[in-house]
Each structure stands twice: as structure tokens, then as C-alpha cells.
Amino acid sequence: MAKSRLPAFLLDHPGLGSLGNVEVPRLKLLQASSPELAQFENAREGEFWHSLLGRSIGASIRICPVFINWCFILWRPREAGGGILARADDSKHWIPADTEFTVKLKSGDEVTWRTGRTVTASGLNKRGSYNPNDPNSPPAATRLYSVVCSFPDHQNWPPAVITLQRRSEKAASKLIDQLKVLRAPSFGVILELSSFKDESPSGEFNNYAFELYGPVEDKPFYEENSRQYRFFIEHGLKVKDLESAQED
Incomplete structure (x- = not known):
């Protein structure tokens, strides 16, 4: 720009023109x-x-x-290092799909979670899926708004x-x-x-x-x-x- 000072109205919403990469x-x-x-x-x-x-x-x-x-997020347990194992951004389809993750829970149990093609097919959004040995355990997949x-x-x-x-x-x-x-x-x-x-x-x-x-x-x-x-x-x-x- 020829001028270094911007009009006041251009300062109202800085950066909004570049939302595509933000x-x-x-x-x-x-x-x-x-x-x-x-x-x-x-x-x-x-x-x-x-x-x-x-x-x-x-x-x-x-x-x-x-x-x-x-969406749904499948988190690695914090005590096992944390982080995202899989996610379903459309709330339906896992990425990665049909993938197994073996994790160790705080209880000491070692369990395997399989994503399947969809969240519904995997059952990871259902109660008891966090620890299949405990039907009262929460869902393995977390619903995140x-x-x-x-x-x-x-x-x-x-x-x-x-x-x-x-x-x-x-x-x-x-x-x-x-x-x-x-x-x-x-x-x-x-x-x-x-x-x-x-x-x-x-x-x-x-x-x-x-x-x-x-x-x-x-x-x-x-x-x-x-x-x-x-x-x-x-x-x-x-x-x-x-x-x-x-x-x-």
C-alpha cells in the first residue's frame, strides 16, 4: 500500500479476508x-x-x-500419553477407518479399540466401550461440540x-x-x-x-x-x- 496508516474502518475486522488458511x-x-x-x-x-x-x-x-x-474424537488415554487416535469430523465416518488401537487404561487393563468404517458400526460411542471388561465404563469415543x-x-x-x-x-x-x-x-x-x-x-x-x-x-x-x-x-x-x- 502507498500509505502505511489504514482507515479506521479497515481495522474493524483484521485478517477476516484470509480465513481460508486460518x-x-x-x-x-x-x-x-x-x-x-x-x-x-x-x-x-x-x-x-x-x-x-x-x-x-x-x-x-x-x-x-x-x-x-x-464430531467424535477417539482420544488416547492421558496416562498413556494422550493425543488423538481417530476422529469423525462429520460425526459419522472414522478417519482412519477399520483401524485397531491397543491402549492401556489407568485401571491397568489393556484393551483394543477398532474404529470400523463408521462410528455406529464401531460401537465406540456406546457406554461400556471404553473398557469392554466393565459394562459401566463410559464410551471410548468422545462427542465434542x-x-x-x-x-x-x-x-x-x-x-x-x-x-x-x-x-x-x-x-x-x-x-x-x-x-x-x-x-x-x-x-x-x-x-x-x-x-x-x-x-x-x-x-x-x-x-x-x-x-x-x-x-x-x-x-x-x-x-x-x-x-x-x-x-x-x-x-x-x-x-x-x-x-x-x-x-x-
């Missing part, structure tokens, strides 16, 4: 074990962390759910994605139920996102809460949300550093 950063709810607490002075347990901005954005913030999808968020009060921030799984799956289901009853598209709705202390058999943790705030009334912001929605529909969603979601 993995969407994560919006993480920090837990007591989150590595960010040791890495950054401004990181606080129970607050949300924008991974691209590299900063805490507090324990509550207004968001727009621009795009929502879900991804919610791409824009920020009505900070429209210059890049979008970020919330990943909801396991103990936060109920929050995802509630969010989807809330959005289903509305006549507006999800990217035209503003939500209040907050954290709260929750309990599980393994102890206390921070969980997600979504409450309806109202419709988007800023038309240019709505149109930008719509453009991003169409992009994800056409190209799919790539989450930056998805493997770190296992620690959530």
Missing part, C-alpha cells in the same frame, strides 16, 4: 490444572482465555454463536471456538435446545457466557453457562457473522491446537 483459535475456560496458569501472569482459574490474543477476558462475556458443529464465537462488544477481536465435551456436554445440549426455539439464526443472537463451579465424581471443576441476552441489532456486525457462517458451512471448521482440548 485455524480458529480457542476460547478456553481455565481449570486449576490448565497450563496457562503457570505460563501467564494474567491467567486466572475460572476465567476465559483467548488463545490468539494471549489474554484472559474475564469470567463472563457476551458472545454470538456464529457456527456450531460436533465446537462453538465459533464472535464478540459484539469487541468486534475487532478475531473469532474463537469453544470446545465442549464430557463434563460440559450438558451445557452444549442446553445451548442447542435454547437456540432451537428461536426464530433467528444463531449468528443473530447474543448470549451471556459465564463460568460457574460444578461438581463431578472426580471433584470440583469450572463449567460453562449460556444465557440468552437478546438479538443482534448491529446490522454490519450481523452481516459479518453471516459471512463467517457461510464460510464454515462451505469449508468446514479447523480448530487450532485441538489436541490440547483433551486437557479441558
